[in-house]
Amino acid sequence: MAPANQPARRAVRGTVTPSRIAPRVSRVTRRPVSPIALIPRPQHLDELDEPPFVLGETSTVVVEPRPELIQTGVLTADLFGRLSGRAIEVRYAGAEPAPGAIVLTRTGPVADGGPGADETYQVVVRAGRVEVRSPSVAGLVHGVVTLRQLATVEEGSVRIPAVRIQDAPRFAWRGLSIDVARHFFGVEDLKGVIGLMAHYKLNVLHLHLTDDQGWRLHVPSRPKLTELSSDSAVGGDRGGFYTPGDFAALTEYAAARGIRVVPEIDVPGHVNAALHAYGELTPSGEPTDAYDGIEVGFSRLHADLPATQPFLEAVFTDVAAMTAGEHVHIGGDEVLTMEPEEYARFVALASQVVRAAGKKVVGWQEIAQTPLEPGTVVQYWDTRVDPEPFVRAAREGALLLMSPGSKSYLDMKYDPTFPLGLEWAGHIEVRDSYDWEPTTLVEGVPAESVVGVEAAVWTETLRTVDDLTTMLLPRLAAVAEVAWTPPQARDWADFRTRVAQHGRFWDHLGVAWHRSPQVDWTTRP
Numbered sequence: 001m002a003p004a005n006q007p008a009r010r011a012v013r014g015t016v017t018p019s020r021i022a023p024r025v026s027r028v029t030r031r032p033v034s035p036i037a038l039i040p041r042p043q044h045l046d047e048l049d050e051p052p053f054v055l056g057e058t059s060t061v062v063v064e065p066r067p068e069l070i071q072t073g074v075l076t077a078d079l080f081g082r083l084s085g086r087a088i089e090v091r092y093a094g095a096e097p098a099p100g101a102i103v104l105t106r107t108g109p110v111a112d113g114g115p116g117a118d119e120t121y122q123v124v125v126r127a128g129r130v131e132v133r134s135p136s137v138a139g140l141v142h143g144v145v146t147l148r149q150l151a152t153v154e155e156g157s158v159r160i161p162a163v164r165i166q167d168a169p170r171f172a173w174r175g176l177s178i179d180v181a182r183h184f185f186g187v188e189d190l191k192g193v194i195g196l197m198a199h200y201k202l203n204v205l206h207l208h209l210t211d212d213q214g215w216r217l218h219v220p221s222r223p224k225l226t227e228l229s230s231d232s233a234v235g236g237d238r239g240g241f242y243t244p245g246d247f248a249a250l251t252e253y254a255a256a257r258g259i260r261v262v263p264e265i266d267v268p269g270h271v272n273a274a275l276h277a278y279g280e281l282t283p284s285g286e287p288t289d290a291y292d293g294i295e296v297g298f299s300r301l302h303a304d305l306p307a308t309q310p311f312l313e314a315v316f317t318d319v320a321a322m323t324a325g326e327h328v329h330i331g332g333d334e335v336l337t338m339e340p341e342e343y344a345r346f347v348a349l350a351s352q353v354v355r356a357a358g359k360k361v362v363g364w365q366e367i368a369q370t371p372l373e374p375g376t377v378v379q380y381w382d383t384r385v386d387p388e389p390f391v392r393a394a395r396e397g398a399l400l401l402m403s404p405g406s407k408s409y410l411d412m413k414y415d416p417t418f419p420l421g422l423e424w425a426g427h428i429e430v431r432d433s434y435d436w437e438p439t440t441l442v443e444g445v446p447a448e449s450v451v452g453v454e455a456a457v458w459t460e461t462l463r464t465v466d467d468l469t470t471m472l473l474p475r476l477a478a479v480a481e482v483a484w485t486p487p488q489a490r491d492w493a494d495f496r497t498r499v500a501q502h503g504r505f506w507d508h509l510g511v512a513w514h515r516s517p518q519v520d521w522t523t524r525p
Contacts, residue, residue, distance in 0.1 A: 036150075036498065037149060037498045037499075037501040037502065038146060038149050038150070038498065039149070039200060039477050039480065039481055039495070039498055039499060039502065040200065040201055040480055040481040040483075040484035040485045041481060041484075041485045041489055041490065041494070041495075041498070042146070042165050042166075042167035042485075043166060043167045043168060043485075043486075043489070044164075044165065044166040044167065045163060045164070045165045046163065046164045046165075047161065047162065047163055048125070048126065048162035048163060048164060049162075050126060050127050050162045051127045051162065052125075052127065052159045052160055052161045052162055053100075053125050053126065053127060053128070053129070053130055053159065053160045053161075053162065054100075054127075054157055054158070054159050055080060055083075055084050055088075055100070055157070055158035055159075055160075056100045057086065058098060058099070058100050059080075059088060059100035059101065059102065060077075060088065060089045060090065060091045060097065060098065060100070060101050060102070061073045061076045061077045061080075061088060061089070061090045061091070061101070061102045061103075061104065062090075062091050062092070062093050062097045062101050062102065062103045062104065063090065063091075063092065063093060063103075063104045064092065064093045064105070064106065065092045065093075066106075068137050069104060069106060069137070069140075070090065071137075071256055072104060072137055072140050072141060072144070072256070073090040073104060074090055075141075075144070075256060075257070076090075076102060076104065076144050077089065077090050079144065079148060080102070080147075080148075080151075080158060083148075083151060083153065083158050084153075084157075084158045085156070093105075097129070099128040099129065100128065100129070101129055101130070102129075102130040102132070102147070103129065103130065103131045103132070104132050104133075104140050104143075104144075105131065105132070105133045106133075106134065106135065106136070106137070106140065107133050107134065107135050108135060109135050110135055110168075114168065115169070115170070115171055115172040115451075115452075116168055116169035116170070116171065116172045117135075117168065118135050118136040118138070118139065119134070119136060119138050119139045119142060119168060119169050119172075119203070119258070120134060120135065120139055120166075120167070120168040121133065121134040121139040121140065121142045121143040121146075121165075121167055121168075122134070122143070122164075122165065122166050122167075123143045123146055123147065123163065123164070123165040123167075124163075124164050124165075125147070125150070125160050125161065125162050125163050125164075126162055127162060130147065130160065132144060132147070136258075137256075137258065138203060138258030139258075141198060141256075141257055141258040142167070142201050142258065143165075145198055145199050145201065146165060146167070147160055148199070149199070149505075150163065169201065169203075169483070169484045170483065170484055170485060170486050171438070171450070171451065171452035171453055171483050171484070172451060172452055173203070173204055173377075173401055173451045173452025173453070173454065173483075174201065174202045174203050174204065174452055174453060174454075174480065174483035174484060175202060175203070175204030175205070175206050175262070175401070175452065175453070175454035175455070175483075176193070176197055176202055176204070176205060176206065176454065176455050176456070176457070176472075176476065177206035177207075177208060177264075177403070177454055177455070177456040177457070178190070178193065178205070178206070178207060178208065178456075178457055178459075178468075179208040179211070179411075179456075179457065179458040179459045180207055180208065180209060180216050180459070181208055181209060181210055181211035181212075181213055181214050181215075181216055181266075181270075181273070181459075182211060182213050182214070182233060182234045182294070182458065182459045182460050183233050183234060183237060183459040183460075183462055183463055184214065184216060184233055184238070184239050184240035184241070185459075185465065185468065186240060187242065187246050187249060187250050189465050189468075190205070190250060191250070191253055192465065192469075192511070193205075193468070193469075193472070194250075194253060194254050194257055194259055195257070195509075196469070196472065196473070196476065196511070197257075197259055197476075198257040198258060198259060199505075200476060200477050200480035200481075201258075201480060201484055202259065202476075202480055202483070203258055203259050203260065204259065204260055204261075204262055204452075204454065205254055205259050205260070205261050205262070206261075206262045206264060206329060206362075206454060206456075207261065207262070207263055207264060208264045208266065208458075209242075209263055209264055209265060210264070210265050210266050210270070210271070210273060210274065210331075211266060211270045211272075211273065212270055212271070212272035212273060212291045212293075212295075212296070212298075212299055213232055213233055213234055213239075213272075213273065213291055213292055213293075214229060214230055214231075214232050214233055214239045214241075214273050215229040215230055215241065215273040215274065215277065216230060216239075216240070216241045216242060217241060217242050217247060217263065217265075217319065217322075218241055218242065218243050218244060219314070219315050219318045219319065220244070220318055221314035221315070221317075221318050222277070222278065222311065222314055222315055222318075224277040224278060225273070225274060225277045225278075225315075226241040227277070228276060228277040228287075229273035229274070229276050229277045229290070232273075232290045232291070232292050233292065234292055234293070234294055234459070234460055235292055235463075236292050237292075237463060244322055247261075247263075247322050248322065251322075251323075251324050255324065260324070260325035260327075261323070261324070261325060262323075262325060262327045262328070262329055262362060263319050263322070263323055263328060263329065264328075264329035264330075264331055264362075265315055265316065265319055265328070265329070265330065265331065266329075266330075266331025266332075266333070267301055267312065267330060267331050267332070267346070267350055268300050268301040268302075268303070268331075268332075268335055268338060268343070268346045268350075269296075269297060269299060269300050269331070269332075269333065269334050269335035269336070269338075270296065270299065270331060270333070270334065271299050271300060271301055272288055272290075272291045272298075272299040273290075273291075274301070274311075275287060275288040275299060276288050276289065276290050276291075278307070278311065280305070280306075280307040281301060281302075281305065281307050281308065281311060282302075283302060283305065294460045296334050296336075297334050297335070297336030297337065298336075298337070300335055300337055300338055301346070302342075303342050303345050303346045303349065304342075309349060312349060312350055312353050313353050316328065316330075316350065316353045316354050316357060317353065317356075317357045320354065320357030320358060320359045321357070323359060326359060326360050327359060327360045327361075327362050327377065328354045328357070328359040328360075328361070328362070329362040329363065329379075330347070330350045330351065330354060330361060330362070330363045330367075331363065331364060332347055332350075332363040332364045332366050332367040333363075333364035333365070333366050333381075334364075334366070335366065340369065343366075343369070343370065344369070344370040344371070347363065347367050347370045348370065348371070351363075351372070351373065351376070355373070360375055360376070360377070361373070361376045361377070362376075362377040362379060362401070363376070363377070363378060363379065364378075364379050364381060365378055365379060365380045365381055365382060365385075365390070368389040368390050368392070368393040368398065369389050371396075372393055372396065372397075372398050373397075374396065374397025374398070375397060375398075375399065376393075376397075376398045376399070377398070377399045377400075377401050377451060378390065378393055378398050378399065378400050378401065379400075379401045379403055379454065380400050380401065380402055380403060380404065380441070380442060381403045381404065381405050381409070381456070382405060383404050383405065383406055383441070387442045387443055387444055387445070388444075390442050390444075390445055391442070391443075391444040391445055394445045394446060394449035398449070399449055399450070399451040400442065400445055400449055400450050400451065401450075401451055401452055401453070401454055402438040402441055402450060402452070402453050402454070403453070403454045403455070403456050404436070404441060405424075405425035405456075406425045406426050406428065406432070407428065407432060407433055407436045407479075408433060408453065408454065408455045408456060408479050409425050409428065409455075409456050409457070409458070410428070410433070410455050410456065410457045410471050410472055410475050410476065410479075411456075411457045411458045411459070411460070411461070411462065411471055412424075412425050412426065412427060412428040413427050413428075414427060414428065414429055414514060414516065415427050415429070420461050420462060420467055420470060420471055421461055421462075421471060422458075422460060422461065428475065429475075429516060429518055430474050430475055430478050430496070430499070430516045430518050430519060431478075431492055431496075431518055433455075433475040433478040433479050433482075434478035434479075434481065434482065434490075434492055434495055435492055436482065437487055438450050438452075438453050438482065438483075452483060453479060453482055453483035455472075455475070455476060455479040457471055457472060465511075465512075466511075466512040467512075469506075469511045469512050469513060470512045470513060470514050471514075472513075473506055473511065473512075473513035473514065474499050474502065474503075474513060474514065474516055474519065477499055477502060478495065478499070481495060496518065496519050496520070499519055500519050500520055500521050500522050501522050503515070503521045503522065503523040504522065504523050507523055
């Protein structure tokens, strides 16, 4: 997250004019640098010496008659139906499927385990049939989006080259954090981002729901948080919030695409929106004024005020009840006016409340300065600090989630002249987001303590969906490959060749993106 004293910059819309161009993917051979456009790069891929699969008028999607698989089948049929321009039927497994079927099969668990074992998937594409197999719905979704990346449209026909792919993720946590507090993005906006995340096999949507500028999730036990503190945003822009029904719908939409939602309620700092709604959280008992600037570190809760613990218990218990996944994020960053002893007591209290509500704790890297329960996830963001607390936390059983600001903060400007973003962590081009290794980022932290990788996008200067996707693309694809593909299989020259073909897909979706000069794009300017 950005430190204090960063000047506000007015955001402008992305400048890319979308077009409708179908993506082309070359055939692939087994060599270190291949022309195949799959991102992330899979573990094992072999081209089969036979004709491609052609989606025909009799093609169907075949699944077992189980609710979660039917839902995945419907999503698959819709995806390829829109691509082909014709309706595709979903049928139940039973008799031998007719030629032209896409068969989705859920298998048993992977015996040898591993961080992302349940997301392992296999794709076999032959001339008359496609098979996708995985032990989980998420893995099946990964297989389906792999097919989508392979698919081309030629003279009205959808074709997929004959291949065999065996793949699994390197890390179990592959995320994107979105700040919806400084500028609000509604459910439909986030659904579009979820689609992009699924396309690149990311599996965690971390929502920064509260900050000084606004409170974005209705909490039944503290209704004034959204009644009084949801309308504001940076620069006086319009705010907004999610109802519990909105949040449930978003969670369900994400889950169907293999993505879990992690809500963040940021305490004890970044809390002016809470102080504005509930004056009893301030030492004077008076509510603060609404805030629409971008300074940080000036607001905080007080551990010893009578209202503080009931507030934490009510809010985190309600949020945990709305959370389908196993993690709740307590924030914990940039508390610039609290003594270490009080901060440690506060982190312990917030963590205790989250655990009592049945969830696991995630917090920004500052919580590593305090005693932590084993299994707590520490989100590392500022590479300029002493590594010792993270080494100690890992030794005591904490897990590190790598979000280095200089690599994965996708609100940083691409270059000094770029009209969007901040630059406190430097300028981040596509290669910067690609060329780094999560397990060696903090010297002394063992590789097995790294739970995953998460990109982050903060919205001080991002006002529209076009602004958001312009900053995400193409860098989100680079971070996704860092999170999925082992370092020995990653190569910048290979990646830039593959990502060059993805601009066509983004154009097809009609999303804004940045035409990085580091890539020889295969789309028209």
